Amino acid sequence: MDQFITTYxxxxxxxxxxxxxxLSLYLPLMAGQLSLATPGFFAIGGYVGAVLATNKFMPxxxxxxxEPLQSFVVWLxxxxxxxxxxxxxxxGLVLVEMVLAGILCGLVAIxxxxxALRLRGIYLALATIAFVEILRVLSLNLPIxxxxxxxxxxxxxxxxxxxxxxxxxxxxxxxxxxxxxxxxLERSRVGRAFIALREDELAATAMGxxxxxxxxxxxxxxxIMAGMCGALTAHVLNTWxxxxxxxxxxxxxxxxxxxxxxxxxxxxxxxxxxLTALPEVLRQAAGIDGLPQWLSLFLxxxxxxxxxxxxxxxxLLFPQGLITPDLFERKQKAATPAxxxxxxxxxx
Amino acid sequence: xxxxxxxxxxxxxxxGGLVAVNNVSFAVQRxxxxxxxxxxxxxxxxxxxxxxxxxIPTSGTLLFKQQDITRLKPHQVAARGIAxxxxxxxxxGNLSALQNVMVAQHVHTSSGVLPGVFGLPxxxxxxxxxxxxxxxxxxxxxxxxxxxxxxxxxxxxxQRRLEIARALALQPEVxxxxxxxxxxxxxxxxxxxxxxxxxxxxxxxTVVLIEHNVPMVMGLCDRIAVLNFGQLIALGNPAEVQRDRxxxxxxxxxxx
Numbered sequence: 001m002d003q004f005i006t007t008y009x010x011x012x013x014x015x016x017x018x019x020x021x022x023l024s025l026y027l028p029l030m031a032g033q034l035s036l037a038t039p040g041f042f043a044i045g046g047y048v049g050a051v052l053a054t055n056k057f058m059p060x061x062x063x064x065x066x067e068p069l070q071s072f073v074v075w076l077x078x079x080x081x082x083x084x085x086x087x088x089x090x091x092g093l094v095l096v097e098m099v100l101a102g103i104l105c106g107l108v109a110i111x112x113x114x115x116a117l118r119l120r121g122i123y124l125a126l127a128t129i130a131f132v133e134i135l136r137v138l139s140l141n142l143p144i145x146x147x148x149x150x151x152x153x154x155x156x157x158x159x160x161x162x163x164x165x166x167x168x169x170x171x172x173x174x175x176x177x178x179x180x181x182x183x184x185l186e187r188s189r190v191g192r193a194f195i196a197l198r199e200d201e202l203a204a205t206a207m208g209x210x211x212x213x214x215x216x217x218x219x220x221x222x223x224i225m226a227g228m229c230g231a232l233t234a235h236v237l238n239t240w241x242x243x244x245x246x247x248x249x250x251x252x253x254x255x256x257x258x259x260x261x262x263x264x265x266x267x268x269x270x271x272x273x274x275l276t277a278l279p280e281v282l283r284q285a286a287g288i289d290g291l292p293q294w295l296s297l298f299l300x301x302x303x304x305x306x307x308x309x310x311x312x313x314x315x316l317l318f319p320q321g322l323i324t325p326d327l328f329e330r331k332q333k334a335a336t337p338a339x340x341x342x343x344x345x346x347x348x
Numbered sequence: 349x350x351x352x353x354x355x356x357x358x359x360x361x362x363x364g365g366l367v368a369v370n371n372v373s374f375a376v377q378r379x380x381x382x383x384x385x386x387x388x389x390x391x392x393x394x395x396x397x398x399x400x401x402x403x404i405p406t407s408g409t410l411l412f413k414q415q416d417i418t419r420l421k422p423h424q425v426a427a428r429g430i431a432x433x434x435x436x437x438x439x440x441g442n443l444s445a446l447q448n449v450m451v452a453q454h455v456h457t458s459s460g461v462l463p464g465v466f467g468l469p470x471x472x473x474x475x476x477x478x479x480x481x482x483x484x485x486x487x488x489x490x491x492x493x494x495x496x497x498x499x500x501x502x503x504x505x506x507q508r509r510l511e512i513a514r515a516l517a518l519q520p521e522v523x524x525x526x527x528x529x530x531x532x533x534x535x536x537x538x539x540x541x542x543x544x545x546x547x548x549x550x551x552x553x554t555v556v557l558i559e560h561n562v563p564m565v566m567g568l569c570d571r572i573a574v575l576n577f578g579q580l581i582a583l584g585n586p587a588e589v590q591r592d593r594x595x596x597x598x599x600x601x602x603x604x
Contacts, residue, residue: 185461190464193454199440200438208452209423
């Protein structure tokens, strides 16, 4: 077991964090909005965590901010102590960072979402990709984000655990909480309104559902989730830079949702867990003795090619993803009488 | 008891060069069944879309209970009490019949994200109430035994009835029915007339309906408006409309 955790401890934490990101992309999708902004909010959250934990917000030595801001910064620094290497960073502060990152991302999401969600389908996807790219370029050029180098040495709550598996005390409850949240949401009044918008926006508005409000709400909840996940991930990775929020990440997270299943909360979670584990599984498969060299090379280095194939064939073979709502219904049907089959003349 | 509930004033809608609805004015009285007829492409459905704000008028005014609702958004119009069904049924196909009806009670409930997620007492009470109401409505359209079947798995006629149940869940004062009898055989249509009357009495509704079947419209409606090429060519009770020269021309062509 120790051996297993040494080898896979870090991977298991990453799987959970990626599953949360998949849920954050699934939330706007629940309301029918294909938003790829999740990595952008993930990046903002990570910077919030990294900047706060490393006191990066302090002015350069010898200079000060204008007055009300300077006092605020000094007060903030008293809350977030820069711990010496080897000291454990208080776990509670990681939670505080996550909450602050969530609040900031939520506010940004409302500002971005109100104009962006007027767009539909592929246009919204493009606009959100632009948002992710703008943030990436900004973070490459701003002093507070550490430019191209990023922010190093994010203090660790578990400095003695090289495997990072100790983060499970936050990552697992966080994933379970997010999963439970979306599960409950799907069965509540607001979630039903989201799904109605996804099914038929025109009919939903004619039934009194405010499309703008509900879309922005779904988008904002996804952003809060991604931001909180970012703050935690900054600690897990020990560093944060502009490579965390990229277009590649958008596509990867979209793949989690599409392959896992985009019609029920469990799909994104399973997609995020499985696809994050996939490279490691492929690496192990590549190590099996007796494989031809080209195959083992392909398995270990062709990760993105294999993802691409999975997305293309996954969409063809399982258009609704691996986990569909029908999987749950089949159990119910055993108890209830069979439905009357559709007769001819039904609407397609 | 001759109170105007819905008034369309000089309503015009152009699509490029086509004038789909041209300067149409009429008033619907509370408690009546108002028919809207006319040949294909006369602008009947466009007029429904204008009333429910799904289409924005080029010009004209819409009054509901003496209030100007011309500039409202579709969901606001629905919340005021105007519900509709669609010519090409628009149910939420992947939701169960029960969920379809529950969705339409959105404006009559208020619990937000957190009360809903955490199952706070207020949200739980609302949810229970909404579910009971929805089941009652399904009972009324004889679909209660299949409440958990997905809407898209229902036969055509049942989908039409489910759509009416969904519209009623909005607790409207005015119900717009866009070709409720489309695709039904004469027997079913005969049943539909009495059904619409029954629903109207039970829910104290004003009904506006589009229908192609002339005998059905003549028998059911208190007053009828006839549209042709976007223009209102006749308005009155069934007997008057039947004798109207312009209407006869529109339907049968000019004798000369």
